[in-house]
Amino acid sequence: MIWVIDTLNGIAFGMLLFLLAAGLSLIYGLMKILNLTHGSFYLVGGYIGLTVMQRTGSFVLALIVAALAIGLIGAVIERFFLRRFHLDELPQTLLTFGFLFIFADLSLWIWGGDPIMITQPQIFAASVPMGDYAYPLYRLFLIVVGLVIAGALWWFQEHTRLGTMLRAGVDDAEIARALGINVSLLFTLVFAAGAALAAIGGVLAGPVLSLYPGADFDTLILAFVVVIVGGLGSLRGALAGALLVGLLDNFGKSFFPQFALFTVFVPMAIILVVRPTGLFGRR
Amino acid sequence: MTIRKTMPYGATAAPDADERPARRRVLCAITTASAVLLTLGASCVAAQAADAIKIGVLLPLSGNFAANGQQALTGIKMYFDEVGHMAAGHKLDVIVEDTQGKPDVAVTKARKEVERDGAQVLTGIISSGVALAVNDFSRQNKIPLVLSGDAGVDEITMPGPLANPYLVRTSQNGRTVAAAAAEWAYNKKGWRKVVTLGSDYAGGVDTNVSFAQAFCKLGGRVIQAEWPPVNTADFGPYLTSIDRSADALVTFTPGADGLRLGQQYAQFGLKGKLPVLDIYAGIAYEPNLKQLGDAVLGVYSSLFYTPMLKTPENERFVAEFKKRTGMLPANEGPNGYVGAHAIVDAINAVHGDLSDKLKFMAALKAVKFNSPKGEISLDKYGQVIQTMYIREVQKVDGELANVPIASYPNVDQFWPFTPADFEQFKYSWKDEKGSLTDCAKLLAKK
Numbered sequence: 065m066i067w068v069i070d071t072l073n074g075i076a077f078g079m080l081l082f083l084l085a086a087g088l089s090l091i092y093g094l095m096k097i098l099n100l101t102h103g104s105f106y107l108v109g110g111y112i113g114l115t116v117m118q119r120t121g122s123f124v125l126a127l128i129v130a131a132l133a134i135g136l137i138g139a140v141i142e143r144f145f146l147r148r149f150h151l152d153e154l155p156q157t158l159l160t161f162g163f164l165f166i167f168a169d170l171s172l173w174i175w176g177g178d179p180i181m182i183t184q185p186q187i188f189a190a191s192v193p194m195g196d197y198a199y200p201l202y203r204l205f206l207i208v209v210g211l212v213i214a215g216a217l218w219w220f221q222e223h224t225r226l227g228t229m230l231r232a233g234v235d236d237a238e239i240a241r242a243l244g245i246n247v248s249l250l251f252t253l254v255f256a257a258g259a260a261l262a263a264i265g266g267v268l269a270g271p272v273l274s275l276y277p278g279a280d281f282d283t284l285i286l287a288f289v290v291v292i293v294g295g296l297g298s299l300r301g302a303l304a305g306a307l308l309v310g311l312l313d314n315f316g317k318s319f320f321p322q323f324a325l326f327t328v329f330v331p332m333a334i335i336l337v338v339r340p341t342g343l344f345g346r347r
Numbered sequence: 348m349t350i351r352k353t354m355p356y357g358a359t360a361a362p363d364a365d366e367r368p369a370r371r372r373v374l375c376a377i378t379t380a381s382a383v384l385l386t387l388g389a390s391c392v393a394a395q396a397a398d399a400i401k402i403g404v405l406l407p408l409s410g411n412f413a414a415n416g417q418q419a420l421t422g423i424k425m426y427f428d429e430v431g432h433m434a435a436g437h438k439l440d441v442i443v444e445d446t447q448g449k450p451d452v453a454v455t456k457a458r459k460e461v462e463r464d465g466a467q468v469l470t471g472i473i474s475s476g477v478a479l480a481v482n483d484f485s486r487q488n489k490i491p492l493v494l495s496g497d498a499g500v501d502e503i504t505m506p507g508p509l510a511n512p513y514l515v516r517t518s519q520n521g522r523t524v525a526a527a528a529a530e531w532a533y534n535k536k537g538w539r540k541v542v543t544l545g546s547d548y549a550g551g552v553d554t555n556v557s558f559a560q561a562f563c564k565l566g567g568r569v570i571q572a573e574w575p576p577v578n579t580a581d582f583g584p585y586l587t588s589i590d591r592s593a594d595a596l597v598t599f600t601p602g603a604d605g606l607r608l609g610q611q612y613a614q615f616g617l618k619g620k621l622p623v624l625d626i627y628a629g630i631a632y633e634p635n636l637k638q639l640g641d642a643v644l645g646v647y648s649s650l651f652y653t654p655m656l657k658t659p660e661n662e663r664f665v666a667e668f669k670k671r672t673g674m675l676p677a678n679e680g681p682n683g684y685v686g687a688h689a690i691v692d693a694i695n696a697v698h699g700d701l702s703d704k705l706k707f708m709a710a711l712k713a714v715k716f717n718s719p720k721g722e723i724s725l726d727k728y729g730q731v732i733q734t735m736y737i738r739e740v741q742k743v744d745g746e747l748a749n750v751p752i753a754s755y756p757n758v759d760q761f762w763p764f765t766p767a768d769f770e771q772f773k774y775s776w777k778d779e780k781g782s783l784t785d786c787a788k789l790l791a792k793k
Contacts (some may be wrong), residue, residue: 177417204612276411
């Protein structure tokens with residue numbers, strides 16, 4: 065039974081990681097921006113969801129509002145700030161690092177410093193009995209939502225015109241531009257979509273992981289690990305990396321609790337040695 | 348900075364400056380006692396107000412501990428407001444600086460308060476790392492430090508290399524809350540075998556070792572020790588590998604970890620099957636109660652305070668704290684308040700003359716008063732002696748609250764051991780993280 069619980073846990077956690085890593089990976093793949101503000105998108109998105117949830121009691125509305133708001137913020141940051149330093153990695157990274165701090169202090173100011181949990185939707189509040197233990201229904205919901213979003217993203221990338229443009233942009237932005245693809249618009253759209261995914265991750269994680277000052281940094285590190293393991297710039301890599309990290313982390317903590325701090329980082333180091341580009345990375 | 352204090356021709360300003368308040372006080376006493384001229388009396392007050400006593404507060408007001416810092420600051424301000432910012436006829440100037448919860452920043456701010464603003468006493472401090480750094484600063488520069496925030500590192504108030512004659516701590520230390528939990532678990536609940544789950548950092552190790560040591564001394568045993576890292580996202584793997592033959596789960600998980608563990612413990616079906624004793628109330632932290640709802644009902648916790656204490660001091664404190672913040676005080680509020688109270692009492696005891704610092708420290712160590720936390724006094728090492736409470740989350744008038752169900756008055760920092768025991772222990776707590784289940788090693792003597 066413990067095996068089942070650990071596996072489900074690993075997948076549920078992996079799905080949250082996927083939502084974070086997908087945006088981070090796509091943004092890097094397309095624009096070569098190492099977006100450190102991604103942690104803020106997650107945390108502020110979660111906080112916005114929290115406020116909507118408190119005001120209206122609707123979890124769905126919380127997800128939508130958070131995604132739209134953070135998507136808009138992402139678009140603004142890309143258009144008016146990052147655009148000025150196109151392909152200039154150091155200023156870009158520093159700029160996103162600066163935004164990380166600004167958002168951290170703003171959220172501390174608005175939402176305070178005590179850890180807060182988003183109330184989970186009432187229908188998923190129960191637990192399913194499982195042997196000596198029980199399993200929270202909300203986590204099963206997380207798995208389903210994660211799979212649906214992953215499927216939607218895959219379909220979008222493979223079967224829509226915009227997705228084709230995106231893949232072309234990732235492969236070679238210059239040639240794509242020469243072929244008449246509006247890369248500029250694509251950049252903004254992808255940045256906004258990545259930010260919105262992180263916000264959705266924040267809202268979905270809120271009832272499980274809680275929101276607190278510093279969650280932005282914590283999740284950012286995990287998202288980077290996933291992206292490094294899975295390979296930068298690939299959705300498939302983000303999904304595989306997220307599931308692998310989620311499962312390894314859970315089984316590692318369960319069977320080798322004394323190495324809890326390393327369950328995520330040791331596999332990353334090993335994969336980097338064996339495949340420096342990550343599982344599905346190119347070049 | 349020494350340059351500023353030195354006068355021309357090698358004479359120092361210090362003796363003159365130190366005599367002045369005393370002389371002026373005598374003058375004032377004569378004039379006011381004679382009470383001939385009101386105007387003269389008034390000028391005395393003005394003169395005294397001029398040499399105010401400056402108190403430097405060091406708290407994290409930004410960063411991860413900001414919420415705790417704000418609560419402590421509210422407590423400190425409440426007490427100074429209560430005495431009208433006056434002690435022994437001196438005005439009390441409170442200077443507040445933000446440590447950001449970082450040791451290096453805290454030392455810089457401490458230096459600023461002492462050297463630029465002329466602070467004569469430092470107070471506040473949250474986090475053991477900050478406490479160690481500022482303790483060092485206080486010892487080197489002979490600046491009285493009244494540690495009144497949540498910083499549990501035991502060694503600074505124990506005989507040993509970190510002991511500091513210029514330090515008193517009115518808040519707590521790591522050991523005592525854990526020792527009270529062990530005593531209650533063994534004697535009141537009859538638990539003999541427990542599983543511990545403690546955040547894996549210095550404070551967590553100290554607290555869990557202290558619990559295990561006290562529990563072993565009584566005859567109980569830790570049968571399994573789990574050490575989740577700080578900021579564990581998911582306690583699932585830990586909860587599902589608990590040895591279910593245990594009588595109870597003993598936890599120490601401050602911050603967001605406590606909130607998550609409280610929820611996940613219930614979600615994974617352990618509630619009602621395995622009781623929880625929460626040292627330091629990381630789960631049953633007051634701001635968590637409403638969020639966790641019924642999941643946290645019945646959780647036992649051990650702490651030196653609960654807002655539910657029915658004493659006049661506490662009821663007044665809680666009412667005012669709620670008025671100022673809209674929240675129930677948890678631990679930092681009363682801690683800050685008690686620290687400020689100790690400072691004011693000690694200033695009164697030395698009649699406002701802080702020039703003899705060791706005399707002021709002796710006055711601090713001699714304070715004794717009733718506080719929202721209960722009766723407060725200090726031992727000769729400067730560590731607080733106070734009451735420990737075991738609380739249970741119950742519904743009171745429809746709201747969840749930490750109701751006190753047992754109390755242990757006058758607990759000192761060594762209880763249930765003695766200073767001599769600590770000199771004889773073969774291992775320090777730092778060497779015992781991996782030996783929580785080994786009572787022989789925990790209690791081994793040299």
